[in-house]
Amino acid sequence: MYIIFLMIAISVSVAALFLGAFLWAVRSGQYDDEYTPAVRMLFDNEVGPGSNKTEKKATERPV
Incomplete structure (x- = not known):
């Protein structure tokens, strides 16, 4: 029974x-994304609520 309490204590310590x-x-900023802002201008823009959707369809190439 003692070993169960010891294993629980060790696992809680490792989790902490x-x-x-x-x-x-x-x-400390290890997960800050420094790459994406530099290449954001290379990504396609999403169609927003103020844009004309018919112009976007006219410029798309058929598949």
């Missing part, structure tokens, strides 16, 4: 360690 490492990485 991983949670702390994840929170540290988020706060």
